[in-house]
Amino acid sequence: MHVAILGNGVTGVSAALRLRQLQPDWRITLVSGESTHHYSRPALMYVFMGHMRYRDTKPFEDSFWGAQRLALLRGWVTRIDLEQKRLELHDQPPLAWDRLLLATGSKPNRFGWPGQDLAGVQGLWGLADLVTLREACAGARAAVVVGGGLIGVELGEMLHSRGLEVTFLVRERSYWDNVLPREESQLVEREIERHGLVLRRATQLRAIEDDGSGRAGAVVTDQGERLPCQIVGLTAGVSPNLDVIRDTPIRCARGVLVDAQLRTSAADVFAAGDCAEIEVPGARNLLQQVWYTGKQQGELAAENLAGATRAYDPGIWFNSAKFFDLEYQTYGRVNLQVPGEASLYWEHPDGTKSVRIVHVGGTVIGFNLMGLRWRHAVCERWIAEERTLAHVLPRLDEAHFDPELYRRHAREIAAAFTRQGAA
């Protein structure tokens, strides 16, 4: 049995490791055109900023793959042949498979903006982007980042580290406010501005101007403003990478359509991670594009590739990020317009820490933390056990995960929440 895995990101690699565990004798091949070895994509920014070397971003030593008998094939797949069950590769002989996992991830959105193909215009997605960005920064003085999300702020931080004046064009009224509640969004905005970057809210990109040499020279916004810049970062979200999958009969919508067992419409072909769109009977399709869901779906796909029939359980949502020096953690459902939801919000007087507890009629459904670290297991347990505010508020200290000797805020947070009429 030979399983080919298209993509060596976290989804593909999690699948390969789990599959090796379940099937010690199967042949497993990881195929990628981007890099020979698996690296941590979220660490791209740290390589660019000189915090780490490329090799430090690789979660496993190079010799690990041989020791696990996982074959690594470096090459771009140009066509998926479902009849003959093989992957056609650019400049290389094809690779035959018995079962296939699609783990192609996602790619940055481009909305057909005039000038989006000029030199100096790019996203932050992979290793190739680091190469072009490094060159583009030499001699550049100003940059515009389009789109206010997690990757946007990473790109902004990277450009800032090269001494560029960075301006964000944020479509929303405040930063990432489609995900963050107003107060947290403003906390992030203050953090961005504290580092000297400029925010243009409720502003969209109209066009990118050529400087006369085929390079970006300025952007024009929908407010009619013209911002001279040499680099334009496009970080307006990502979409499933269907580049070669669209050419096959495999059913796709926004992503590769799969059932709860991560099976595609083609026999022996599975899909997982950012590229997969899970059909949920009677509900909206699931398109989850964060690190842990890629890992979870990869492992599940491996089990089902190996013969299991387990269905995907998304579990209780969580995520985290860092905006410059401001850490962010979220657990459960926050800002999702759940019927009857209300929230308690506490902010430290210094404006760099906050806690939000979202509840429905006193039953806790979500947490948002800014500048504080809380314990995943505890938050998850409270949500899963449908604990009430009366149960949670006196126990906030259990969730404390800041380093030792840090000031604890549990008591003042609980007191503030009680004043807000919670308990």
Place this chain on the structure above:
Amino acid sequence: MGLDARTLAHAFDEEAQGFGPPPPGTTLPPEEHVGPGQRAALALAALGALALVLQVGGGAWAGTWGGLGASFGLLALGGALAPWLARRGTPPGIRHDGLFFRGLTARGALGWVAGVFMTGLYVLIYWFPSALGDHGDGQPTGLVRVVDPLARLVTGTPASRWFLYGVLYTLAVLVFGVRMWMKYRHNRYQQVRTLSVGFFQLAFAWLLPNLLVYLREPYLEFNGLWPLKYDYLWPGKVSELRSAGGLGPFLLTWAAVASLVAMPVLTYLYGKRWYCAWVCGCGGLAETLGDPWRQLSSKTDSAWRLERWLIHGVLGAVALATLLLWGHDLSGGRLFGSWAHPFKEWYGFYIGAIFSGVVGVGFYPLLGNRVWCRFGCPQAALLGLFQRLFSRFRITTNGGQCMSCGNCSTYCEMGIDVRAYAQRGANVVRASCVGCGVCAAVCPRGVLRLENGPPGERFAGADDPWGTFLDGLRRREGPGYAAWEGSCPTGTGTAPRQ
């Protein structure tokens, strides 16, 4: 659809070419501009260096308080002020921008210069004291003479090379401690820890021992434990302390209680960090002067294998030397007569001088700041065994938040592949971890936390120390290779009970 031509043309070799420093023409961020205050501080330090050179060359002020202040005083003042002023006005937080682009911190030419300079200093101190002005006659010249007024004040005797060494060492911990304090001003664990290593170096390792000299009492560093200070429990020192009147018996009791009682008890309660990252002098220097080089420690599996052999080999050697000497001593010289003392000399030379000093500190800019602590220190080995098997300390992984970026592993001075644990949601329970807390500080996702809690909850099998020990002996592969065994995306990190 299909792939676009640009993608297919992507033929970049990320392994060979890597992603180097910014090409020429790239501007510097505001944080890296050298401001007027910082320039003034550097000028002060340069003046101090000049004053030092003049005095070593036999200048007029050599051996006076004025000369000492103008040389080491200005050097220390400028050296402490420069990083302070450089960071003041910038937002507090982790700032590692460009660390791998600069020669000094990325094993470039400047790094080698720093390594050769520090190695050379150790070579002079150990083997060429007269080059420093210590001729063994109580008539110091040159560099040693510069610190003579301080030696006469504190010890009541003329300065020696060892006094000079103590002054340099303590100044390095304090001056670079200021840098550490400022670098981590957003992190109270790091700040308090930096205060602690500064205090123990200044008071326990420098001032009090020198006052013992002043009082004509036997010499003892109060933060020194056996087997790091191997001779503290050797027959020679023990009989010196026993026979000395005055403070002798107290000092002997102090050394014995610290080594034999405080060591296991405190390690049980807090892990080996109570010593290695809070009290120890070697640790103090590594955490202050050595901080800029922590990212250079090797995380490879081969380094892990070498480390296990070396550090436990040194522990075995010091235990053997101690046994030989006591056997020799208690049998009145009948046992091990001809080789107890040569072995002692051998240990003192190769391990005490070359390994811990020349290589241990001199190679900071080349192999990272914990070379000695990681590969050679018998104290770290012994504390490590306790920490692994009998301790409440662990680094807890916060559920499934790890996204494998590798900052934790990169900045682990002990070369632990922290990520291998974090990405599978497991606690880090390692003999070598000194508990500096930097992995938790640099983690951009709030994944790691140093904690003390019931020992049995730290890892599967923690309630069977002996089995864990035997299991460890059988291991042939490092933790990175085991990462796939228990991968669990949402984490199984076992938090201590509340």
